[in-house]
Amino acid sequence: MAASHVSISFLILTLTLISITAVSAKISAVIVFGDSSVDSGNNNVISTLLKSNFKPYGRDFFGGKPTGRFSNGRIPPDFISEAYGLRPFVPAYLDSTYNISDFATGVCFASAGTGYDNATSDVLSVIPLWKEIEYYKEYQQKLRVHLGDRKANQIISDALYLISIGTNDFLENYYLLPKRRSEYDEDQYQDFLVGIAHEFVKTLYKLGARKISVGGLPPMGCLPLERTTAVLRGEGDGCIESYNKVAMSFNSKLGGLVSNLKKELSGVQMVFSNPYFIVMQMVKKPSIYGFETVSVACCSTGLFEMSYLCDELNPFTCSDANKFIFWDSFHPTDKTNRIITDHLLKRVLNKIS
Template sequence: MEFQSKLLALCSLHILCLLLFHLNKVSAKVPAIIVFGDSSVDAGNNNFIPTVARSNFQPYGRDFQGGKATGRFSNGRIPTDFIAESFGIKESVPAYLDPKYNISDFATGVSFASAATGYDNATSDVLSVIPLWKQLEYYKDYQKNLSSYLGEAKAKETISESVHLMSMGTNDFLENYYTMPGRASQYTPQQYQTFLAGIAENFIRNLYALGARKISLGGLPPMGCLPLERTTNFMGQNGCVANFNNIALELNDKLKNITTKLNQELPDMKLVFSNPYYIMLHIIKKPDPYGFESASVACCVTGMFEMGYACSRGSMFSCTDASKFVFWDFFHPTEKTNNIVAKYVVEHVLAQFLE
């Protein structure tokens, strides 16, 4: 009996060691999450630039650790936070411009993203936010700091093994093309898609030239189903706007083609297409199985049609339990939705970075 107990204890210890070994391997394979994009992945960079596109006030962040509004456009965490956690790195990815953090924090993950930006420089100009080219400049500065912190050889290895996430494109249409004069007079929607896809491809080539080898190119969600669009779709009885969803699908096809092309052209490149479209659409069309009660109305609303920066600074317009809502504000998902989408993308796409 005593022998069996010792054997059981040894087996348990062995299993624990194997588990720890596996976790260490996972951490070693993906040492950091590096993020570029818009409000879907902005961890608070816009707090530190002169723009109205901010969410550093209540009730944003009310379900984040400490109940603090960090500048994330949600009631809590955003997809990149959950991705970093699933890779065993850390629970949240900090914003590069946040002075609370330094290179020791950024060495395992950093977000250069800026709410209201897009592939197109003209999109970032609408609300004076950080354009994509500037995010790349910040990334170059980050690499220099990382080399000083880790040493040049270790920094290069970290960059090549880290997962670089890109998430943007929605603002290029909803905030720019269909809202502002300019691009619509220059391009048809399909021509504009080609224009944006070209910028995405060039950006990935720049990341590759700087040493990135693991890159996730994010697709667009069904943007015609955002509460902002449904609320104003009077003729369609407040249903999803089919035209906007089709635009998202068409651009997603072009982005997916880029991944095929560049994987063939660039040696040692591992470029994947992370598509949130269908999982988001499934949640929106069939919210009940996920425990949601509403997919058409946002938890936090003011009754006005702002571009997603619509949460009231007071709580009188906010729902009691955000986990019952697919969307937090007119433009952005709740923490629960972010978690579901992130888990789906990790399981179906990003997991190959751990192989």
């Protein structure tokens, strides 16, 4: 009886932790900018090696469809959209199966592999952040034609704007290639990126955005790919703490930017959505959330595979992704994304009305 009671209690705790909090704020649409953490399929239609529109990606998405999301299921904007009573996923702007009527309640301009720094998007030939803004301007024009100026402007001002970007600037650019390291030390590069973030948010504001979430970095030194790299360098199999320190430092600077912009931009509602500590808690205490595996991912060996290295021909992919924090060597599982999102809804996004 005692063992049964413990099992039932643990199940209830787990279900509570992964449920999504419904939010009653007036949000007309969810509009997304950023990288693979929030890309719902824009990379499908551009010439890049960084794609995920094939199985086993998406095997736990609606209909088991590989949409181009770097997950076995949904990503945070999908859960956020659902929490606000909108559709349970946010479509990609470049996905031709959707049109402006679909995008009126949510649209994603993000591109996997991109960064604040234009040089980051060049690494894997993906959509730079400035181009995401150009697509957004195009979207506004289409929305006004579709709904008229008054209704379109209302959607634009009442939408929640999600920005999630920055990890690639460090892991795929600064630490990997010599150019930026020759120009900036780590602290200077962070300031360089924050300066771009500042101008990006101001541009969104000038285009009508009033409800904005700026996302921070996860503990990027704990990603399976980085842990594998550390092992190959003979540095042990733990998280790369120097990378995590940079993530925390950059998050602190982004938090300061948000505070300053709230004073600078009249009528704006802005929050800093920091995933660092909830992800680190999962990494340190996985069993609390029902996870069994931390250091490797579900797909293939889980050590270094993502994109085309994680495909349905590989026989090693796990049978139950809910036991894993990471789906591929760089990206969280559907369950992890759900937990992160619920945490941010309860702690941060609920401040936006």
